[in-house]
Amino acid sequence: MSAPTLTYEILSEAVKGAAAAIRSRTRLQPVGGPGDKVFPPTFGETIDIELSNGTHRTRYAMERRRIDGKDILCVLLDSVASQANRMEEALQRAWDEGRIQFPIVRVNFTGQTDEDPRLDLSTLGGDGYLTSLETPHRLADALLRDSMLDGLRFRASEPGLAFTEASIHHATPVYSLSPNALVFGMWDSTGPKGGQGAKFQRALVSEVVGVGAVPGVKTASRIDPAGIEINAGPVFEAADAAEEWTVHEDEAATEKGKSIPFSRRGGEKAGKPSSINHGNVTPTIDSEAGGVTLDHAEQVTVLSLPVLRRLRFPKNVAGDPHPAEGAAEAETGARTALAALAVAAVSFQREEGFDFRSRCAFIAEGPLEFEVLTRDGASEGPYTLDSAGAITLVRKAAEAADELGMGWPSDPVELVPAPKLVELIRRSRKVAAVADVEDGED
């Protein structure tokens, strides 16, 4: 018999009561099957890690954990920040597809067309919209500050002014504009109030770690199918900008009477075939970032309930105080809606898969299951949640909140980019295009 579904009632009880957190732990295996090599994210520095056969240099974030009394080498596969980005992207897609509804603020670039494709901004963000789920600082992002609502700068508009006054003691403005900021955290430190601006701690923390890592080596080489030798060439910049490069010196661009060797990035390889991606590459063996094999990977995702409980909503979404007896219920309703959004994000991200980067993709070993953790270390559940269940959960939570005065507006708040912002971007692209022709650089 499979686990019961995580319902609105269970979620609401958890939020209202004394539970500490809602957590999911999922075992993963590489898509290529158990034992297949994967390539974790690398970091700038190398560190030395002790293995049974000596010291190993690595650029991966490795650590030792104690599991069942043994020291096991583990490696970070996807960080907290990266997981948060993926979950917000998954929420965005679900929203775009109309599967769930929640407030969003977005900047509409679709009107910023231009005949010149370089100056056409109408497809920014893929569909011409950049939303408060996609901007790095969410609702507090610089892009929104430099965009307009009804002719006013965003932070000067009614919603913007209300947002500036928000805090954990008065979270309604953020709740009704862009609730993802209350789930994933936000600090409006560069807004009108500077460092004293609204600060909301993240409620959802997720991380993926590989367990039982054994480092490997990676070889890289290239045999040129056209058999171009290293000394073939030289390759010159073409005088005709549309051509880019040429091997005929009489068609080359010149500087001070000499033909200019071609290079995309400048430096030593100018003029060699490798600058135009031809030629052989001597094999290298990389053991610092040569991939790892794992026993398994694990995603641990935790939703902190105290973080949600500390959010106060003294006013409803219309801006009025709640009726005296209904205040606590209204606040619980709002917090439950946020919790629903959070677990939905986890569910949608799961649905999209665990494809972290090239040669680092995983599949889950079982369905998504949540436990409700109590402060004494016990847990209730597990409760399962698939994307259909997540959609239902968010809808029910939003409806319940609505009855208590904490409903979510159905339309996004739509900004347009400030004309000056558009003009500046276009100016920079024009300059870059000219520079390309002059310097031969992309």
Added chain:
Amino acid sequence: MFALEIRFLTGRYAAGRADAPGEAEWPPHPARVFSALTAALYEQVNPSPEDRNALDWLAQAGAPEVLAPNAAQRHLEEVYVPVNDVNALTDIDRHLDRLSTAMAESEGLEEEAAAKASREVKKLREKVRERSVATATADGTGTPENAVKILERRPRHPRRFPVMVPEHDVVHLRWPNQSPRPAVRVALDRLCARVARLGHSSSLVSMRLVEGEVEVVGRRLWRPDPDGHGFLRVPLPDQLRLLDEAFDQHQQVEPRILQADSARYLEARPDGTPVARAHSGFSNRPGEWIIYEVAGPPGGGRRTLLDLTLAQQVARALRGTLLASLDPNAPATLTGHGKDGRPTSRPHLAFVPLGDVGYPYASGSILGVAMIPARDLSVQDRDILLEGIFHAEQAAAADLGMRSETGSGRRLRLTLGRHGVVHLRRLAEPADRKTLTASRWCRPARRWISATAVALGRNPGNLRSRDPEVVGKATEAAEATVGDACTYSGLPAPQVVWIHRRSLASGAAAANRFMPFPDQGDGPRRVCVHTEIVFDVPVIGPVLLGAGRFFGLGLHLPADPPFSVGGS
């Protein structure tokens, strides 16, 4: 008896040590836990007096015992945070601020005042609208680069923070001799329920108050003790008031290290008896070490940085310089020779080059030399030593043509034959550079790794034979010899010894590069190996082992995971 129970829900703890922000803090310091409870207090718009009283009570309850598992440091945790302080448009915050203030002030006024305030608000709204349009208009001014930063290439700043991964998820702070009265207990638990994180926002926790017995169970126990070697930050009795005052200052915006007390802690067994710590035969007291740093020549110029593989040469040169300034009848504790001229077996003064090893970009160079006496050096012998040093430095000053008003000038000059000349300058106060501090080499640890190779007192056999059986036997023999070297030095017998060809300390050279040892004289040449040694009790350094221990060989680095209770 009561305790605060902390569960790490994400299996990690991310917090930097207050005294060394780049290093990980473990276990969580009681002062930090107190700060988290205080933050929970102020989550309420009007914190209740009962909650405040409860925190005051807790601060006055004194330093708790800490029950925590071992933790390993995650090696890299770096986040690239996109910036948000770029603007393509001129900001209008000033006007927004005025408008907000006027709107707030206009609430709840009556009649005439209300009308006036309302007009003011209207005027300011107009101004804001006018400014909005003006700043947003495409008028040919402005910096395209800023727009690019916002829309296309947002700059990112790296933020690094240390992360510890504990073996178990639960830490307790325990007060064995106190019990809060019911009102305080309820209030404290209520505050605990609100604590969501400890340290960085990604280390989510749940906390509660527990009464009665708390078992140690697979964790280590630290108790406040004036004889302790480690320090934890704990709340002062009026910590709540201090935090309140500090908040007025920082408003949770400024980076800050909050005031706290520092209490000494000692590791104990579950039954409360102190965990025995073993000492090596050498002094671990910083005041008793005489440390020289490698310096440039007196007139200016670059330092000669030699590799640690030249440890024995540098040690011998320093020893020679000192002995030349000592009376021929100097005691064996300093010379290593008895009255009959034969080497003494008792611990005596060691000359130990200190190398840049064990750090990520360590060079393996000799940064200084320490004279490390035996633990029980008498006052008279110490006086003789200091006099000898003084004379040696005077002689060096004369040779170098230095005129010094401050006595001997604290310099020495070592000649090392074909390896050149090394200038040394004695440190008058503790070095900033950790390599040149006693605490780096003496920090109590169960696990030690060799920085310079150990010269084995007995030939183990052929460690490099092609025959695996021969190698196996030789390895066992080498391990046994190292074990004996420990007990010979006054250390406990190790739990386990591993022999390595290369050092586990980054930057340190392989064992064969320390050979031949000794590089002069008629004595037998020793086989040199690197080692990794684990004792079953914490050992206080310095750990110097093997036939070359008085000449800088066999120097070990403590290699337990960083535990901030272990001292710096």
